[in-house]
Every structure is written in C-alpha cells, then in structure tokens.
Amino acid sequence: MVSMMRCPACKKNIPLETESCPQCGHLITDAERQKERKAKIGAGIGILVVFVLLAGMFVIGQYASSEAPLDIIVYPHSDSEQDYTKYSAQVERFLDQIGEHKRAADNAANKFMTSFQKVSEGYGDANTTYAFAKDAKAKAELAYHEISKASLPDLPVDLKRLLRSGCSELTTYYHIKSNAFEIVMDFLDTHRLSTLEKFKEKNEKAQAFWLRANAKLTSAKMKAGLIKDQ
Template sequence: MGKKKKESATEKIERGIKELYSTEQRQLLLVTKIQRSNHLNGLNYYAAFNEDGVEIYQENKNATYNVMRADRFGWKEWLSVDVDHYTLKSNFLFKNGLDTWNLIIELKGKDVVQLIKSYTDIQVNDIPRPWYKKILGFRSGKKWKMVIASIVYLLILSSFISNFGNSGKQGTNSQSTTAATPASTQQTIDSTQQKVNTEEKKKEDAAKKKEQQKAIIQFEQELYSIEKPATAAGNRYKATAEKMGKGQATIYDLYEAASNANKQADKTRYAYSTLKVPEGLPADVTDMLKEAKSKLSTAYYTKSKAMEYAMEFIDSQKPSDLQKAKEETQMSDQFILAGITKVLEAKEKMGIPLDNKKQ
C-alpha cells in the first residue's frame, strides 16, 4: 500500500478556507493563491470568491483554519475590470470611475474571469497581448529585460543542443558536464528572474504607496472641509457677543447666533460620523484615521452641547450655564486637537510631509 501524498502548504490553506466557509454556512465559488505587495514578508495570500465579492486571506499558522481575513471587496463596488493574462499569472484591475483595485491571480486567472461573468454585472475587458509578450522577460517591453531574457534562453538552448549532441559519445566526464550545465543554467534563470521580480515589486510598491498617500491627503482635505460651516458659525457667535458688549447687537441677535452655531455643530458631528475612511490602506493607518474622525465627531458633539448651554445662559442668566458652556468648549478643543494629531500620525507613517496637504 503506497504512502499517502503529503498535503502541500497551498492545499492546506485552501482546505482551511473551505472549512471556514462551511462552518459559516456560506457558499465558496473559488479559492486561489494571489500575489500581494507585501508578499516578500514571507506570508502567502489567498483570494476566496463568493457571490457577494472577494475576501483576501493571509496565512496564519496560529489561527484555527491557518488563515485570517485581511480584506474584503464587494462586487457592487466595481463597474469594470481590465484583465491582462501572463504565462503564470493574471492581472485584474478593477475600476469604478474613481477608485481602482489591483488583484494578481496565480494560475487560475481564466477561471476568475468566467466567475466574474457568471455572477456579476462587471464589464470584463480582456487586454490583447502578442504571444511573445507573455514570455518572461518580454512582458514589459523594456529592452534591458528582453536582453537578459534572450541571454538566458540562449543558454538554455545551447545547453540542450550540447547535451543532445554529446549523448552516448562521452563517458563519465560527459555525464558530469551534462549534469553541471543545466544546474548552472537554472541558477542563472533563478537569479535573473529574482532581479526582474524585485524590480517589478519595487515599482508596484512605489505606485501603490503613492496612491495610498493621495487617498490620505484627500481624506484630510475632506476633514477640514467638513468643519468650515461650523467654524464660521462659531466665529459669528463670538463676533455677535463682542458687538453686544459694545451695544451694537441685541440679546436676540446673540441667541440666534448661538442657535445657528448649535445646528452647524450637530451637522458637522453627523458628517464626521458617516465619513468613510479610504480602503486599501495598512491596518494601523486605517485605525489612526478611524480614530481621527471619531474624535472630531465627538468634538462637535461637545461643541453642540456648549452652544445649548450658551443658549440656556442667554435665557436664564445663570452663571452655572455659562460655566458649563466654557467646559464643553474646552473639551471640544481637546478632542479636535486629538483628532488632528491622529491624522498627522497617519501621514508620518505613510511618509507624507506634514506641511504638505496636496500630493
């Protein structure tokens, strides 16, 4: 009785994802290994396809099913996808008019295309590619890569011809040379391919980081834009209070300014609470931005309360209401500072100059 075939690492991970889906009573359409920008950290990543979208799983030997969910993308988020098939991988660039998402599938690219056509309304655009551009080294069309690839392929061809011509004509020395030549050639191939992959990886990482930086800067600009109406209303309230002290405004003017500042603060609170953090960012950066908008939302909640106490003071003239208004205002300022600090931490983490709001 033969030995049972040992399960490969990929088979083990795919089995784990299937078991996870079975436990959660969800339908799994396809699971396949993918390439990610941070795959050089030694971890493997897999994509699990279902009727709702794609879930990205990261290898984790300490987890119950040897994987942990790292990301999720819904089909409804995308309008079209450009598909570029290579020899060993397929590049999927999803688009929705504003954002893009790049997914690199290993080996099962055509299966994924068929799945997208069957289960979604996403328009699939196959990018035509001449046969020679599917060959390793010729895909990018860059001369230096093509030269290196040509040299490697010539070495392989010459090695094959040499081995074929010398077959049966030489003894032990021939066998030794025959064994050594393919090994040397393979080392050259591996070394060359590693250099090409490293170069491509650096460019992919740089492009991805630039897109992430743009997303963070845009998010920061949205944060500042949201607060402008509330800031303007607060300034009008302060100006009206100063005018009232000089006899240039009435108590009714002050009450109306406080009421308007209260409404604008509440609108700002809601806008911050519903603002979405950009997708595709590192987990720690995402957490920073979520905390930033949470603190800003809380800041304008307390600012709204401050205006309520100010309105009560205008009505009652109780010193306690005025004191509460001051305390809520101070607390609001502290939350605003904490929120801005988190945004600056996220920018610093992503290498964005702190004095640069535009990328």
C-alpha cells in the same frame, strides 16, 4: 431661583419683579428693572467672554490654519520602513470630504464668537447672537453626524486606524461643542449665570478632544507624505 436687584433708593437687595421695595416703599419702575436686567446681562456676558477666550482661544485660533502641524506630540510611525506616500491622494480626498463639514461648523462658531464679543462690548444685538449660536449648534451637530458616517478608503491598517481614531475624537469634539452652544443659548435666553460654569467645562472638555483629533490626523498626513515630518 428669584432674580434680585438693588433698590435705587435704599440700596437693599429686593426681588427684581417686585412692584415696590419692601424696605423703603420705593416704587420700582419698568425703566429701573430694565436697567438692572441689562447690568446683569452685561456682567454675565463679560464673564462668559473670558471663559470663551480662555477655553476656546486656542481651538478657534487654529480654524484658519488647520492644515499646519501643531507644536504638539504627534503619533510616531509604527513602521518607519513602510512607504505610504502612494496613498496620499486617497488620504487627501478623505480629509477634504470631512473638511467641508469641519469648515462649515468652524465658520459658524467664528460668526457666533464675533457677534458675542460685540454684545459683550455693548454694541451688538443679543437676538442676532442667539441666532448665530443656534446656527453654530446646528452646524456642529451636522459635522458630528457626517464625519461619523464618512467611509474610510481602503488603506493599510495602521494608517486607517489613525484616520478612524482621529475622526472619532473629532466627532466627540463637535458633539460636545453642540452641547456648549445649547448652554450659550440658554444663557442668552434666561440670563442665568449658573450656566456659565457649565459652558466653561464643556469648552475645556471639547478642546482636549480637538487636540487629540488634530494630532492623529496630522500624523496620518505625515505618513501619507501630505506634510513633512518635523
């Protein structure tokens, strides 16, 4: 698809890389082309920031407080008479193990978001933001692989099932987020606005997996007595 710009003289839409306006003959300078590119990038980033805030605000807002139960439906105890508190140490160690990879991925995502907001406001550096997006993608991929192969402790069947299912949702979340950051990198590199809708869809899909993962892992913590049932 050919990038277009408005001729500074006659205001007609013309190809961005043309040497002169086919309509009025105005010679297009490099400065005029650069101004048009910046305007397109600014508009695109503004749209993308809205998508990020709408699709990812809730998830990003939970990064710093992932230990607190969410105000969502959690999975009930399948056998309320069973006391799982004696397994609390094993559950806590396992969650700490995968938590290291979660924190690394989430911190990288936060750094990207902070940098991206600066760019959208006109005082950030696009190259730095691209580097943060690349790092966030790498950390999301690492979290996906490490959590996928994490060994579950020897626990009662229903408690282990909750942890396994929660981790499965979590790895899918990071896999989708990795793809989303790749789309962001493509946008920052090419400035194609058509990538924005794809990014929005990826974030919305990822959020659904994150919510389910958090609900299941929160239920496992409740069963093990690590947090109080509300």
